[in-house]
Amino acid sequence: MGAVLYPAATGQNRQVYVLVRQTNGGDLLVDTLDAAGLPIETPVRLTPTEFRSFVTSHEPTTRASAAPRWVWEDTARIYPVLLTAGIRVQRCQDLRLCHVILKNSALTATSELALASPNRWDGAPVVHLAEPQATLFDFHADRDLHLERPGDSGVGANGSGRSVGEGAEGAVGETAGGSSSAALLTAVNSSTGQEFQRQLRAVAGSAEPGRLRLLLAAESAGALVAAEMRHAGLPWSADVHDQLLTRELGARVAPGVRPERLELLARRIRLELNDSALNPDSPQELFKALQRAGLAVTSTRGWELKKLKHPVIEPLLQYKKLSRLFSANGWSWMESWVVNGRFHPDYVPGGVVTGRWATSGGGALQLPKHIRGAVVADDGWKLVVADAAQLEPRILAALSQDERMATAGRGTDLYAGIVASGVVETRDHAKVAMLGAMYGATTGESGRLMPRLARAYPRAIALTESAARAGERGEVVTTRLGRSSPVPGPSWHEAQARAYDPAATAADERRARSQARDWGRFTRNFIVQGSAADWALCWMAEIRRELTALSIPDPSNSGAARQADAVTGRARAPFDASPHLVFFLHDEVIVHTPAEQADVVAQIIVTAAETAGRLLFGAFPVDFMLTVATIDNYAQAK
């Protein structure tokens, strides 16, 4: 395997960590640590205001100086407050997210961290804001740093009304006894400090410290990006959106009322099905009405209805389409999530077991294609939209070192390359066959085409198969950078055990086999989807780093302007003047940029993809092709 460019633990560029902890009183305890995690300066206790100044003064103002890595428990909690004060940081280690990775990774399975009995670092994920307005937009600049976990106010899970300080640093046993400030000021004695030490040791003691170090850095960078994207928001034209809704649904109506077009369609459906009381939103009622009309359906799913011939089908499909638009992305959605021309969704880094992000509000990852025209760049600005083409097959080629598959995708659409190699006849077949290989299809067209793929690309297919077999045995699989799949739950193991019992019935065996195969399909997909997520995080982290560098003066470039407002002398808001990420969707990013910088941004995105490929796979010759478009609104992409 070629040399892989993982970051070194130590070296010329000595890493400085700044450990940030919260106190009961709202102050912050800040320790500067060396690369080994040992204190190198006297710890300081800062008020929130002092902390903001501290962060600002420690972030580099030129490209020549290295940024510290801020080490804190939870980026989602602390970083929005800094952003609101106009402060960005370059790097961090999010202990909460990194803990999850290290706790589960097969690469650190024997570490002290992984073997420890469950503690507060294994707790439930933070509760995210349901209403973005609550703390994000009502924030007053001179209000004190506010580190409460938003969802914890009111009725908590245990109803105890546990204070922030207790949750963060006290009342967790580790600083028990003397919670004097002297004790709290000792980094190594704090829960946060101890956790950081455990994480450093887990990485250093693993078989692949370089990969894990990269993964933790990328995951943490993702947490920064998620907070920044939510803060900046996706440019959103409420006017365009409203016009689209009005055109499709009719004029806006009061909540709880069906818009005109929906109501008319509902009446037609009732008429055609001869059921004057039918609620077309009720699958149950609809199913019965369809049966009564003599339609042999097994469900009310759209794709099943599409195959039928009956006067009700057309209005019904139309109704389903429009009611979806109305309920998922209608006016009430706009009210909730679009503020001052920006869509502020709540991203959840690490929200998916594979390492993909999830959302906990706003549904940003399910933004329907037909409303993307409402994503409109500001005047004088552009959207640079980039999509990693056929990312997962390319990841599979690299993971399995399948040079023939990599060759099929070199400089071209990978599916087209498979066709050109004579493996299958059409691009569609190539795509269906590849998806089948990565998802574990056994039947249908995909199942039929798979064997041809296996003959042409034995290494790639062997990898997906071995991942599936591992899952069927209940084993763990691991992504390129070290994120491991969860182990199946107790009911899975019980089902397997039952099948081996002498008294097992045929049904027991069938159930066990079926569940084993289910889990195999999960692990089969996990290595590909998860490694693609590894790649995408590195890609995005690289993009972010380079975009940030654009706004940091280059010391060799004399006369570079400081990022300050000429009139007030105060730092500019972080995102109102320079290119920044505004959207991320698994294998796609959008950067909002002043028009004159769009070309530079596009180049940064392309270079970042190459860098991400090298970071994961070293010299292995696989292309990560992008489609890049500089446009005014998102509907113009592809």
Add this chain to the structure above:
DNA sequence: ACGATTCGCGCG
């Protein structure tokens, strides 16, 4: 009445 689950559909 209200929380949990199911259905259907949006995205990759």
Add this chain to the structure above:
DNA sequence: AAAGCGCGCGAATCGT
């Protein structure tokens, strides 16, 4: 076209 992976969300429906 509609199986094969991963999600979130809203409305209806189930369960207590």
